[in-house]
Amino acid sequence: MEKLRNLLIVATRNEGKAREFRHALEPLGLEVRSLADYPGLPEVEETGSTFAENARLKSQTIAEALGLPVLADDSGLCVDALEGRPGVYSARYSGPGATDSSNNAKLLGELEKLKQGEDTDQPLLSPARFVCALSLYDPADASELTAEGFVEGWITSEPAGGGGFGYDPLFYLPEYEKTMAELTLEEKQAVSHRGAALRALTDKRAGRRG
Numbered sequence: 402m403e404k405l406r407n408l409l410i411v412a413t414r415n416e417g418k419a420r421e422f423r424h425a426l427e428p429l430g431l432e433v434r435s436l437a438d439y440p441g442l443p444e445v446e447e448t449g450s451t452f453a454e455n456a457r458l459k460s461q462t463i464a465e466a467l468g469l470p471v472l473a474d475d476s477g478l479c480v481d482a483l484e485g486r487p488g489v490y491s492a493r494y495s496g497p498g499a500t501d502s503s504n505n506a507k508l509l510g511e512l513e514k515l516k517q518g519e520d521t522d523q524p525l526l527s528p529a530r531f532v533c534a535l536s537l538y539d540p541a542d543a544s545e546l547t548a549e550g551f552v553e554g555w556i557t558s559e560p561a562g563g564g565g566f567g568y569d570p571l572f573y574l575p576e577y578e579k580t581m582a583e584l585t586l587e588e589k590q591a592v593s594h595r596g597a598a599l600r601a602l603t604d605k606r607a608g609r610r611g
């Protein structure tokens with residue numbers, strides 16, 4: 402029983418997210434498992450129009466399949482010059498079979514199209530924000546705990562850094578003078594949308610327990 406109490410299942414197939422959840426939650430005594438540890442579970446279609454809806458679709462579907470509480474993360478990048486795109490489509494921005502590198506290439510291509518004709522070497526192309534919605538669903542009483550976090554930055558035409566995942570090499574943080582991919586896991590957790598959402602969720606959970 403003790404083992405089950407300390408287990409947290411995160412409904413993600415994204416190894417970059419799983420690594421960040423492990424880094425944040427293992428020091429709190431939680432053993433984090435991802436969908437890589439549960440092969441054969443249903444593929445969840447992300448049909449929601451908001452991050453929060455998609456997070457709930459993932460947490461509830463997997464929690465009901467396993468009969469255990471499950472945490473899910475739906476997140477993405479919203480770029481001002483692209484009117485908030487790719488948003489909830491961040492993982493599949495460059496179409497079927499999208500990879501981090503094809504998504505990054507598409508993002509830079511779209512932003513460079515907008516800049517055509519402008520005579521500037523300015524690498525910072527547009528303000529942008531990362532958003533993360535978390536949903537912790539408990540099938541025992543059909544309850545959901547939610548939290549959101551975000552971080553503001555700029556899309557740069559000069560990718561840098563080998564850490565993180567996704568769009569991190571293109572996401573420039575002026576206060577650090579670095580991209581998100583140049584931060585350590587520790588630093589990313591302190592500044593990121595996922596770190597902020599996790600802190601908000603942990604606070605809410607502590608409040609609910611009284």
Ligand SMILES: O=c1[nH]c(=O)c2ncn([C@@H]3O[C@H](COP(=O)(O)OP(=O)(O)OP(=O)(O)O)[C@@H](O)[C@H]3O)c2[nH]1
Nearest residue numbers: 413414415474475476477478491492566567568569
């Ligand atoms: O540079 C990044 N640093 C981040 O910290 C980050 N967080 C989210 N993203 C992007 O947004 C998509 C999420 O889509 P998403 O929430 O559907 O996740 P996913 O499909 O990758 O895995 P899953 O959790 O659904 O299984 C991801 O694939 C990435 O492209 C990030 N990019």
Ligand SMILES: [Mg+2]
Nearest residue numbers: 415447475492
């Ligand atoms: Mg997804």
